[in-house]
Structure formats: structure tokens, C-alpha cells
Amino acid sequence: MNKNNRNHVSAFKARVALEAIKEEKTLAQLGSEYGVHPNQIGQWRNHLLEELPSLFSxxxxxxxxxxxxxxxxxxxxxxxxxxxxxxxxxxx
The missing domain is CATH 1.20.5 (Single alpha-helices involved in coiled-coils or other helix-helix interfaces)
Structure with a gap:
């Protein structure tokens, strides 16, 4: 599979975004650990933070x-x- 065009499963995105929210590691460290660009992790984190209130509506x-x-x-x-x-x- 081409590294530039990977489709990640929602559960994977959620796990990585939660790790980013915890801020125990930098986005660069998480990117190295999970093999995802840090900017992508930041986007997933922001998306998660935006959508969290709707979970409890x-x-x-x-x-x-x-x-x-x-x-x-x-x-x-x-x-x-x-x-x-x-x-x-x-x-x-």
C-alpha cells in the first residue's frame, strides 16, 4: 500500500487522537510511533475536540x-x- 494514500480505520484515528489530547507525547513522537504525519494527527485531534459535545447531546x-x-x-x-x-x- 502506498504510504501517501492510506485510509485509516476510525478506531485507529480515535486512539491516536486521544493520545494527542492526553499530551503525554508530542505530535512528532506520536507520528513516529503510529506512522502518521503529525499534521494529520493534529487534524484528527481537532476534529475529535469539535465533535465531542455532539456525543452528549x-x-x-x-x-x-x-x-x-x-x-x-x-x-x-x-x-x-x-x-x-x-x-x-x-x-x-
Missing amino acids: DKRKKSDKEGEELKDELYKQIGQLKVENEWLKKKS
Whole structure:
């Protein structure tokens, strides 16, 4: 595999970024240890720091609300179909 065009697994990126956040070693030391350019490690670290707050946001409430809206819409459709079905039974 070409050294310049490697695709790293997300778990690897996360592990390296966490090491960079700990600041026990410099980015250059981490780059030598993991075989990744220090600038790339810095980008992964920055990306991790930017995305951390979203890990703790309450997305579950938003999806629950959307689920309730979908459920209400489906119940409405079921009711309408029942009425139509009964009307068709009476007509025939």
C-alpha cells in the first residue's frame, strides 16, 4: 500500500487522537510511533475536540418526537382506511 494514500480505520484515528489530547507525547513522537504525519494527527485531534459535545447531546429526544409524529400520522391513515373499508362493505 502506498504510504501517501492510506485510509485509516476510525478506531485507529480515535486512539491516536486521544493520545494527542492526553499530551503525554508530542505530535512528532506520536507520528513516529503510529506512522502518521503529525499534521494529520493534529487534524484528527481537532476534529475529535469539535465533535465531542455532539456525543452528549440528546438526539434521542429529537428522534422520539419524530417517531411520535410518524406514529400519529400512521394512526390517522389507519383510521381513514377503516372508514373507507366499512363504507365499501356497506355499499356492496
